[in-house]
Amino acid sequence: MEPLLAPLAGLLAATGVYLMLSGHLLRIVFGIVLLGSAANLTVFVGGRLTEGAAPLIPEGTAIPNAITANPLPQALVLTAIVIGFGLAAFALSLTLAAHRRLDTVDPEEMRIAEPREGAAK
Amino acid sequence: MSWTTSWTLAFPLLIPFIGAVVSLLAPRLGVRPAAVGIATAGVHLMASVHLAFAVMEGGVLAAGMGGWDAPVGIVLVADALSAIMVVSTALMGLVIAVYAAADINPQRSRVGWHALYLVLIGGATGVFLTGDLFNLYVWFEVMLIASLGLIVIGGTKAQLDAGVKYTALSLVVTLMFLAAVGLIHGMTGTLTMAELPARLAETDAPLASGAAAMLMFVALAAKAGLFPLWFWLPAAHHTPPSAVKAIFAATLTKSGMYAVMRVFTLIFPDSGAEALLMPVAILTMALGVILAAAQTEIHRVLSAHILSQIGYVALGLAIASPLALMGAILYMLHNIVVKANLLLLAGLGYRMTGSYDLSRTGGLYAVAPLLSVLFLISAMAMAGLPPFSGFWGKLALVQAGAEASDWIAVAAILVVGLFTLYSMTKIWLNGYLKPHAAGRARPLSALPATGRVLLVAPTMALVAISLVMGLYPAPFIMAAEAGAASLLDPAPYIAAVMGETPVETAAHTPVQTPVETAMGDAP
Numbered sequence: 280m281e282p283l284l285a286p287l288a289g290l291l292a293a294t295g296v297y298l299m300l301s302g303h304l305l306r307i308v309f310g311i312v313l314l315g316s317a318a319n320l321t322v323f324v325g326g327r328l329t330e331g332a333a334p335l336i337p338e339g340t341a342i343p344n345a346i347t348a349n350p351l352p353q354a355l356v357l358t359a360i361v362i363g364f365g366l367a368a369f370a371l372s373l374t375l376a377a378h379r380r381l382d383t384v385d386p387e388e389m390r391i392a393e394p395r396e397g398a399a400k
Numbered sequence: 401m402s403w404t405t406s407w408t409l410a411f412p413l414l415i416p417f418i419g420a421v422v423s424l425l426a427p428r429l430g431v432r433p434a435a436v437g438i439a440t441a442g443v444h445l446m447a448s449v450h451l452a453f454a455v456m457e458g459g460v461l462a463a464g465m466g467g468w469d470a471p472v473g474i475v476l477v478a479d480a481l482s483a484i485m486v487v488s489t490a491l492m493g494l495v496i497a498v499y500a501a502a503d504i505n506p507q508r509s510r511v512g513w514h515a516l517y518l519v520l521i522g523g524a525t526g527v528f529l530t531g532d533l534f535n536l537y538v539w540f541e542v543m544l545i546a547s548l549g550l551i552v553i554g555g556t557k558a559q560l561d562a563g564v565k566y567t568a569l570s571l572v573v574t575l576m577f578l579a580a581v582g583l584i585h586g587m588t589g590t591l592t593m594a595e596l597p598a599r600l601a602e603t604d605a606p607l608a609s610g611a612a613a614m615l616m617f618v619a620l621a622a623k624a625g626l627f628p629l630w631f632w633l634p635a636a637h638h639t640p641p642s643a644v645k646a647i648f649a650a651t652l653t654k655s656g657m658y659a660v661m662r663v664f665t666l667i668f669p670d671s672g673a674e675a676l677l678m679p680v681a682i683l684t685m686a687l688g689v690i691l692a693a694a695q696t697e698i699h700r701v702l703s704a705h706i707l708s709q710i711g712y713v714a715l716g717l718a719i720a721s722p723l724a725l726m727g728a729i730l731y732m733l734h735n736i737v738v739k740a741n742l743l744l745l746a747g748l749g750y751r752m753t754g755s756y757d758l759s760r761t762g763g764l765y766a767v768a769p770l771l772s773v774l775f776l777i778s779a780m781a782m783a784g785l786p787p788f789s790g791f792w793g794k795l796a797l798v799q800a801g802a803e804a805s806d807w808i809a810v811a812a813i814l815v816v817g818l819f820t821l822y823s824m825t826k827i828w829l830n831g832y833l834k835p836h837a838a839g840r841a842r843p844l845s846a847l848p849a850t851g852r853v854l855l856v857a858p859t860m861a862l863v864a865i866s867l868v869m870g871l872y873p874a875p876f877i878m879a880a881e882a883g884a885a886s887l888l889d890p891a892p893y894i895a896a897v898m899g900e901t902p903v904e905t906a907a908h909t910p911v912q913t914p915v916e917t918a919m920g921d922a923p
Contacts, residue, residue: 299568299572305563307568311568311571311572311575314572314575315571315575317575318575318578318579318582319574319578320580321578321579321582321583322578322581322582323582324582324584324586325582325583325586325587326582326585326586327586351585351591352582352585355534355581355582355585358534358538359537359578362538362541365545366541366544366567367569368546369545369548369567370567370568370571373548373552373560373563373564373567374564376552376555376560377561377564377811379561380555380557380560381557381560381561386564386565386568387672389561389564389565390561391557391558391561392558392559392562392565392635392638392639393561393562393634393635395442
């Protein structure tokens with residue numbers, strides 16, 4: 280599975296970067312979400328994939344009695360997904376606020392904090 | 401591991417988060433959230449000082465949380481550098497919480513400003529104390545979420561603008577950090593920072609470990625505001641209220657810089673990424689002063705100078721001799737105090753003159769001589785004039801650069817120092833000495849009485865700390881030397897985390913504890 284999933288992570292990252300290069304804030308947020316999926320997949324695949332062996336410990340023993348899937352990357356990715364979800368929600372609401380208050384969704388047009396040279400303050 | 405060690409390490413982390421919850425409930429209990437903020441920050445400072453004393457006595461402290469020791473569990477570790485950073489963050493947290501009580505208006509306070517403020521401090525403490533790489537990522541995310549909230553609360557157009565840029569860049573670099581963590585875990589099977597050096601030495605995957613090191617370097621350099629990923633920094637530091645500017649200056653870039661120090665001395669001591677550090681540091685310094693020279697508003701000048709000053713710290717890390725690291729840590733300590741104070745004073749000046757714009761402000765010396773003296777001392781400290789606090793760090797860095805025969809670095813330090821003096825003079829002449837353009841500078845007594853005390857007392861406290869650092873630098877130099885020693889020799893750190901009984905291991909091995917090393921080397 281790893282040889283399939285590693286290029287997939289690359290593809291997700293490339294698509295994410297492509298979306299982030301656009302001048303539309305919403306596409307940039309989607310790009311970040313895709314980039315997040317690429318990072319999560321990297322963590323997941325980095326921990327090696329073991330099919331069909333849930334990391335369960337039989338009753339009465341302290342360690343699993345056979346080779347099981349690595350549970351740690353699953354826990355890490357779960358944490359990262361939750362954090363990413365919260366940040367994506369924030370980024371979307373920020374996009375909405377920017378659209379309403381700044382009347383633009385093009386980051387290049389947002390020059391209030393850093394006005395262009397010679398622009399009126 | 402003893403219970404007391406665990407709690408000593410856990411308290412500075414727990415207190416800000418408990419305080420954040422209480423401050424959200426405060427309006428229902430009839431308490432002002434600002435009061436909860438000040439009280440929490442005060443208790444947090446006490447817990448942090450307690451931790452620092454424990455580190456001074458017992459060397460590196462480490463404890464697995466929840467009864468799971470390293471390398472299985474998640475450890476909290478405090479060495480001299482962590483302790484220095486935790487205490488300075490806690491101190492700034494308290495001082496700025498007092499200022500914020502007057503600076504943050506009820507509208508901002510009502511939507512949870514003080515809770516986010518405490519979460520930011522808690523997140524920074526987590527960054528300094530964690531001994532686990534994934535945990536480091538989580539604490540950076542905690543800081544990020546809190547700082548995103550603090551930037552946009554209030555919702556002025558400039559704040560939203562700065563928030564968009566900061567959000568986009570920060571999300572991308574934290575994902576790079578996450579990917580690096582995944583690669584490192586894949587290579588080594590561990591995330592405990594103290595176990596990684598040995599495990600990485602065993603793995604034979606130069607490409608993967610090089611990729612992980614570079615991903616991590618880029619991510620942390622952007623967090624620290626280093627060139628070329630600096631562009632989020634000025635807007636994030638000059639658009640929100642003064643209290644936010646000050647706590648950002650004291651925590652955001654500094655936590656990034658701490659992580660650069662930790663990761664690239666402990667985990668990747670010779671990955672090749674640190675070869676980039678010297679040019680990046682010099683470019684950051686040059687960029688900062690050029691950007692500052694082009695600005696005409698006080699808070700923009702000061703934000704731009706955060707860049708030049710983070711460059712000094714990176715420069716010290718790049719030279720990497722004991723003296724250079726000591727100078728870098730000492731300079732960072734000074735900068736945390738003085739830069740935040742200048743931003744607080746700029747906020748006060750804004751209240752009295754109605755503008756940050758140097759051509760529209762002025763007359764502060766005529767109406768508030770005391771405030772002007774506070775500014776003058778901070779400005780001279782920032783420019784690195786003796787006998788003020790910035791001088792000692794810069795002196796150590798120049799000396800270290802000369803010892804390493806790195807004349808470009810020495811020239812950069814001196815030229816950038818000169819430009820900093822130029823910026824400070826610009827603010828002093830236009831903001832303080834020349835009469836107000838419209839003749840409308842108000843004296844301090846025009847501000848409401850309670851607000852006046854809350855705004856002025858923190859700046860006085862910070863100037864006092866800066867003066868002590870300048871006139872009696874020995875204890876600070878010793879602390880910085882202990883911090884530098886723990887970066888140069890990670891053995892006690894690793895022994896404390898990986899050993900069965902961490903404290904005793906550190907005490908019985910022939911390796912000197914950082915504090916002892918500092919005592920021996922002190923001038």
